[in-house]
Structure formats: structure tokens, C-alpha cells
Amino acid sequence: MLRRLFFSAMLLALAGCAAQSNTVLINQKNDTSAVGVGLDMRDFEAAADASVQSMLASPAMTKPSGGRYVMALSRMTNDTMQRIDTDLLVKKIRVDLLNSGKVVMTTAVGATVEDPLAMQTRELRGSQEFNQAQVAKTGQMVAPDLSLSGKIIQQNTRLGDGTQRIEYSFQLSVTDIRTGLAIWEGEKPISKLTTGAAAW
Amino acid sequence: MGTASTNQPPIVRKADGYSKFDDYLKVGDYSNAKQFAMTSGGVNADGSARDLLWALEAGAVLLYAGDANTAVHVLDNAEKLMGDRDNSTLSGQYNYTTYDAIMDNSYTALAFFLVGNFSDARVEFNRVRDRQARAEEQFRKEKEKLDQSTQAAEKQPTNVNLAGTLQEALNSPQYKDEQAELQKYANYKPFINPFAGYLTGIFLVNSAESGDAEKARTEFVRVRDMVGKNPTIQADLALSETFKGDHKPRTWVIFEDGQAPILTENRITIPVPIIGTTNYASTITIAFPRMVFNPSAYQTLIVTAGSQRAQTYSVGSFESVAATEFQARLQGIVQRSVVEAAVKIGIQYGADQVKGIAGTLLKLGTAVVANVSSADTRSWTALPKDFQAARIDTPADGVIHVSAPNGQELGSVKVGADHSSIVYVKAVSPGGKISTQVFSLMH
Numbered sequence: 001m002l003r004r005l006f007f008s009a010m011l012l013a014l015a016g017c018a019a020q021s022n023t024v025l026i027n028q029k030n031d032t033s034a035v036g037v038g039l040d041m042r043d044f045e046a047a048a049d050a051s052v053q054s055m056l057a058s059p060a061m062t063k064p065s066g067g068r069y070v071m072a073l074s075r076m077t078n079d080t081m082q083r084i085d086t087d088l089l090v091k092k093i094r095v096d097l098l099n100s101g102k103v104v105m106t107t108a109v110g111a112t113v114e115d116p117l118a119m120q121t122r123e124l125r126g127s128q129e130f131n132q133a134q135v136a137k138t139g140q141m142v143a144p145d146l147s148l149s150g151k152i153i154q155q156n157t158r159l160g161d162g163t164q165r166i167e168y169s170f171q172l173s174v175t176d177i178r179t180g181l182a183i184w185e186g187e188k189p190i191s192k193l194t195t196g197a198a199a200w
Numbered sequence: 201m202g203t204a205s206t207n208q209p210p211i212v213r214k215a216d217g218y219s220k221f222d223d224y225l226k227v228g229d230y231s232n233a234k235q236f237a238m239t240s241g242g243v244n245a246d247g248s249a250r251d252l253l254w255a256l257e258a259g260a261v262l263l264y265a266g267d268a269n270t271a272v273h274v275l276d277n278a279e280k281l282m283g284d285r286d287n288s289t290l291s292g293q294y295n296y297t298t299y300d301a302i303m304d305n306s307y308t309a310l311a312f313f314l315v316g317n318f319s320d321a322r323v324e325f326n327r328v329r330d331r332q333a334r335a336e337e338q339f340r341k342e343k344e345k346l347d348q349s350t351q352a353a354e355k356q357p358t359n360v361n362l363a364g365t366l367q368e369a370l371n372s373p374q375y376k377d378e379q380a381e382l383q384k385y386a387n388y389k390p391f392i393n394p395f396a397g398y399l400t401g402i403f404l405v406n407s408a409e410s411g412d413a414e415k416a417r418t419e420f421v422r423v424r425d426m427v428g429k430n431p432t433i434q435a436d437l438a439l440s441e442t443f444k445g446d447h448k449p450r451t452w453v454i455f456e457d458g459q460a461p462i463l464t465e466n467r468i469t470i471p472v473p474i475i476g477t478t479n480y481a482s483t484i485t486i487a488f489p490r491m492v493f494n495p496s497a498y499q500t501l502i503v504t505a506g507s508q509r510a511q512t513y514s515v516g517s518f519e520s521v522a523a524t525e526f527q528a529r530l531q532g533i534v535q536r537s538v539v540e541a542a543v544k545i546g547i548q549y550g551a552d553q554v555k556g557i558a559g560t561l562l563k564l565g566t567a568v569v570a571n572v573s574s575a576d577t578r579s580w581t582a583l584p585k586d587f588q589a590a591r592i593d594t595p596a597d598g599v600i601h602v603s604a605p606n607g608q609e610l611g612s613v614k615v616g617a618d619h620s621s622i623v624y625v626k627a628v629s630p631g632g633k634i635s636t637q638v639f640s641l642m643h
Contacts, residue, residue: 077409078319081326
């Protein structure tokens, strides 16, 4: 009897907890939840989609000799008032570029090396602990042809009616590393209007 | 946040805990100052806090003590409490000033320097720029709101002349004296802190990002226009104009001199005139804050490294920043107090007139004086009187010496010889101990 009462009480307590909060799964393709002044996944996806479509439509991104360009990630500057991880933008671009079959990314070099292990495993050369036949030989890594760099900028404009226009600009450049020339550049603006005072 | 549960210790009001906290600051004992602020304000290491002002104090001393990660958490939460206060979702908290908010972001940027997170430091500098851009508009809105509430009060059937009462307050010798004293310091553009711009300039001139040197130049020009020409700002301005992305190691010595102005209470007793007559309903006593300025710790510091010698010059008088904003807000503070007190007495006066009660005027005056609330004299006292700076080339051995103007060596510090750095020096009390902190500027 006591045991049954205990479980009943537990169930009631759990039901009480469940009633206090409500969590639903968001459909990413039809996300109509509230918009904040900052940047969220929808903004990153919109910016990445627009950038990749423009990039892939450019003839400059097709290698004349066939095959794929090797691209390294250069600096991605966050010049906004939001603390954001620029990887949210970059990762989506990388995935889409890789899927396009025109570009392959290197994770071994870049402004920040995404996978330092590729280089660190070279230190195993000569180690008797490792089968040297399986250790990467010199001259195996592929140097990048292109680098991707960018900047996210935020500008706030206070309007006469007391509202504030917050404009984000996603600016990306692809540079031919051999010549130092930018072979593609793109910009995707995202604007928001808010009645709030702070823009972060 | 913002509400105390029954098993939590009570928040220590800043005024009550001021002396002890101040004593720790004066001797550079940031460990005890930090502990005291955190305990007094219910501030936790994850940044959560029950009191905004103590969170600001704790954030500052955590930075001075070099605990960057906790400083970021605490200052971040202080910023959130400010937002909650703005959105009226939090009551009873310290009525923070624009310069408090700007210093919160500036100190957060410095804390990010300490942990090498320059990306988020840039975000903080952008927030500073935005705060300064919208401060005047926010102030105008606050003033409009106050004027509207005054007009609404004037429509009440109290018979007292609110505008006349306010004029009596503004014409009082105490108010005029306070304004005259403020005028000696309030010589900046309101709501702009040149030091925040200077720090932004140092950040930008050390960045390899395209366009940053030009932005740094803009910041240094603004600082020069506010503080006047001096060798430090002229040299930094020249650097931003000629900067070609070289990575020559340079060292900026930033000196936080003395302690920020504090607030004490000022009281005036003024008559409350009755509309359409030359009579007065009674007198009221109102309380409002008075800004008191503190002495320098060292008027300037001498920086030496090898054969190099430089002197620190002001890049932002914080007492001028505080005085300018306080002067802009003072009339509003007095206006609010006058309206509140005069309406109370007017309502009572009107009621007594209807009842035909005689001889109540003296009684009324006494009662209102007893009901006058005290002025809010809280302020962020860990901040300095003045921000100064000097720049030298980083010496090969990385050793920087800091001396008082009379030649007495106050301390030395070692910076990385292969990159630029900021040596952050703080001295609170006259002739007192200095504390130093090194911020690396490796982007």
C-alpha cells in the first residue's frame, strides 16, 4: 500500500514537472518561431545557402583541368555585437561545397587548423613503436588552391519612430592562393527591425 | 536571480559595505575585495548574482586579480541584470549609469584579452560603440518620460505650484554650489568615455584585419578631440596612420589612477508655493546625491625599459566622464524628488483645506521631512579617477619598470618580448601600492 502511494506521488510529481515547461521539435524547413535581434540558425542557413549557390554558379569555381579545387579556411571575422561561433556559418558552406563535387576542403592547414592530428602524426616517423609502412610519407599532403575568408558585420540604425534597424552583412571571398587574386566574392544581407533598445 | 530565497544570506547594501570593500581596494588586496563583493551581493563563480552593483564590483576586482574566466561570467551577468532592469523585469536594483555599462563591456573585453579570445573582445568593443551611439537618445526618452509624469502630477488638484517648487530647488544655494563644483569636471561630451575608445583603438591597431587601422585612427582622433593633444595620443594616432601591418612588439602601459568619484547625500529645504497666491503650503526637504571627487594616487607614472623612458598621460578622465553624465542627470533627479514630495504635501494640504483644519502647516512640514527618502548614493567605486597611458617599444628582455614621478620605483613586470602587450597598472590611494597585470595582444 505504502509502495503504491509512493509511486502515485512520484507520478503526480512528474506530471507536475511536465506541465511547467513545454518543449517541441522545430521543423527546420518551416521554422516560424520568434525572431530575436541576434543571429540564429535560420540566419546562418540563409547566408550559407545564398553564398554557396552564388559560388557554385560562378565559372571561376570550376577547375579548367577538371577535378576538384582544394580549399583552405582562412580568417572568418565576427564584427558584430553578438557572441557567435562562425563555424555555424562555415560548416554549412563546407558541407554544401563538398557535396557539390567541385571543391574539397583541407583540414590540415588554415587560419585555425581544424584537424592538427594530420600534421602531428608525421612526428611518428622513425618511432619504433609504429609500423613505419603505415606512417604517412613526406609529400603526401595536398596544398590548397583556394582560401575562403569572410566577415560578418552588424550595423544598427535608429529610426525616427523609435524602432531600430539591425543589418547584418555576411561577406565572403574566395582567393586563388597562387595569384592572391579574389576569384569570387559574395555578400548576403539580413535585416531585422526591433523596438528593443539593445541590439544583442 | 533578483529574488532571495529564505536560506540565502541577505544582500549587503553597497553603502553599508563600502568602507571594508574600499579598504581592500586601497591596499590592492583583490582577493579579499573579490570575496567581500561576491559574498555581499550573492555573486557566484558561474556569474549568477542577486545584486547588480556588487556584481559590477566583483567583476572589476576579478579582472584586476587576473581571474579572467570568472570576470567574464560575472560581468556578463551584470550586463544581463542591466537589461532586465531596462525591461522592467527586475526591480530594486542599482540604477546603473551609461558609463557603468560602457565600463562593463570594456572590462569584459580586457578579460577576453587575458584568455586570448580576441574575437569576443571585438564584440565587446562593438557593444561599447553601440551603447555610446544610443545613450543620448535614451537619455532624451528618459527625460520626456519624467516631464510627462511631472505634467500629469501638475494636473492633480493639489493647489501646489510644482514648477515654482522645482524652481525654488534649482535656485537653492546647495544646488547651485553642487552645479558649480560639477562644472569644474564636467567638460566632456555626455555619455562618451574616451578610455573605451582608446582601448578599442589599441585593439584595432594590433589587428591584422583589413580596415582596422583606419578604424583605430577614427577612435584615436575622437579620444584626442576629447582629452586634448598629449604625447601618448599623438603617437598612437601617428601609429594608426602609418601602420602597415608590421608586427613590431610594442607595450602600452595603462594606468588606472586613484578612485572614481563617490556620491554623498545633499539635502535642501524649500518652500512649496500655492498656485495663484504668494503663500506657501509648507516647506519640504528633499535629498539628492552629491558627487565627491577623490585625489590621485600618482599624478603620472614614469615607464622605463632599457634606454627608453615615457610618461603616462590621460586618455580618459573618468571623473570627467562621471561628472558630465551626473550633471546631465542631476536636474532630473531633483525634479523627481521635488514632484514626489510636493505632490504628497499638496494632497494633504488640499484635504486639510476642505476639512477646515487650522494650524496644520507646521505639522505638515514636519511630517513630510520625516517621510523624505534618502538619496541613492550607490556607485561603482572600484573604477578609477583617471585612465592614463604611455607606449614604448617592447624591450628585448621584456622588462618594464614603473616609477613614481619622484623617481621611486614602484615595480617592474616582464612582458613577452616577441609580441605586443598591455601592462595594466592600478593604484587607488595616494602614494599607495600598485598592482600590475599583463594582457597579451597576440591576435
